[in-house]
Amino acid sequence: MSATELLERSISEVGAELADRSVSSVELCEAALARVAGTDERLGAFLAVTPERALAEARASDARRARGDARGPLDGVPIALKDIFLTKGVPTTAGSRILEGFVPPYDATVVERLQASGAVSLGKLNMDEFAMGSSNENSAYKPCRNPWDLARTPGGSSGGSAAAVAARQAFGTLGTDTGGSIREPASFCGVVGVKPTYGRVSRYGVIAFASSLDQVGPFGKTVADAALLLGAVAGHDPRDATSSTRPVDDYLSRLEGGAAGLRIGVPREWFQEGLDPGVEQAIRAALATYETLGAKLVEVSFPHTKYAVGAYYLIAPAEASSNLARYDGVRYGLRAKASGLREMYAETRHQGFGPEPKRRIMLGTYALSAGYYDAYYLRAQKVRTLIRQDFDRAFEVCDLVAGPVTPTAAFRLGEKVDDPLQMYLADIFTIPCNLAALPGLSVPCGLHPAQRLPIGLQLVGRPFDEATLLRAARAFEREQGPLPAPAGV
Amino acid sequence: MSLSLEEVRRVASLARLRLSPEEEELFAGQLSAILDHVKLLEELDVSAVEPMTHALAAGEAAALRPDEPLPGLEPEAALANAPAREGTAFQVPRIIE
16 A cells, blocks of 8 residues: 555544554554655644654554554554643744743643553644644744645644644644634644533643633544544543543444434524635535434524624633743743843743734733723623523524634635734634633535635534534534545645 | 823733834734724623633532642753753842842
């Protein structure tokens, strides 16, 4: 089998081939590393590739198989990690110059869990600085491009995580989603991306952006691959006080349950002005597909949708301004030369942070400062309650909610960089799910009729009901068939 | 709503963040535009609404873990990324003259 054919396969398929020893982990890794070497100069998905480490892990995996000691379906499968996850001994930057050269002394829980599953990491993936952005253009190191069209963004902030899967560089990846940073790039790149319920996956060792919103999740070519990765990292972690003790569902066993009888809520406010007609056409067609699969569409109303972006851009920057206070030049990362301590702090942060973190630190500090707290932060937290109540009401009459991930398909690099508010407003359909702490995903639902770019269908579910979301996404995927591989790279 | 340069400087100082004169100008404009959008929230009567202070429903997160000592980072590991150190301490610029 050619390397290209090998890389087209899903994790489920290569997992079976690893199990019957018709392919080795070393072969998979060599194919993936060659693909990275041959494409990433143009694509920019990786901030660091770790081939020696990957091949050593692959050899260890093959040795386990030879002994009859394999750890499960991910053992030996090449994956890659957003550069926001701490990896012991492997530099981790969060896409920022302020962490250039930082080598973490410990692994994030999700990294430990993937290692325990036997998955092999190829390296660390490009991202918007501190996960702040919707286009990956805020990476302090280099842009990442969309494998469907190199002039376009892969989305962000987990742009590298989505692009690497779409470009067949890795079989699966992990990213994080604070306001849409998994679902938006998954939609733009034509792959599956899952943002679990807040508390489902440990945040220990995940560089913090907005702690009440951040959540880790997987990318895969197929729903089953994403489900497999989610199952490997989900579950309680005593090192994260916000991690839930609920048992993790067996996502794979329920995956093929179909969509018959599901009640799918369609929020009226997600189909209003600003939604690209080509995107709307694809989403409506996907909803019609669900009807043919025996699901029932129910119109629901989310009257607070238009307030979500405003509430988010107070809450997330407020939490970010607090989380990013730790980058002070004292214990790790960049330290600027300065005469006094205070000057050292201010100069280190001046030199180390790019424009987006600075903008959000400013916005968050302002929103939390004396005299403004009630008017901004507290009011936003109350609006957050109203947005959660919109979902609670909808879930009285439906099992999940479906709609677009983004108002448009992937936009061009440079198109929105000078207007942060326009960039922020593109998050309108993804942010409510984060504010409400609910699980959501993006599953490819076709190509834009004019632009021939992928479009994602967003599904949002009840708290901790990832299993229903994945089952519904799988039912659609089975009916629709896969997207072609992207031709841009 | 328009944020003055003076206000931008005050906030930057609170955030221990030096801004160049160009950044001050840029952020004054951009932050004003964002705060204008946020004004939309004032339409809502939230006087009877409880703020969502926890992302998880009550009882969803684990109880606090037992207060038992566990191994932490070894000093060498904790200091390995220090920009400057002296012995087992992080070295910082002089604070008291």
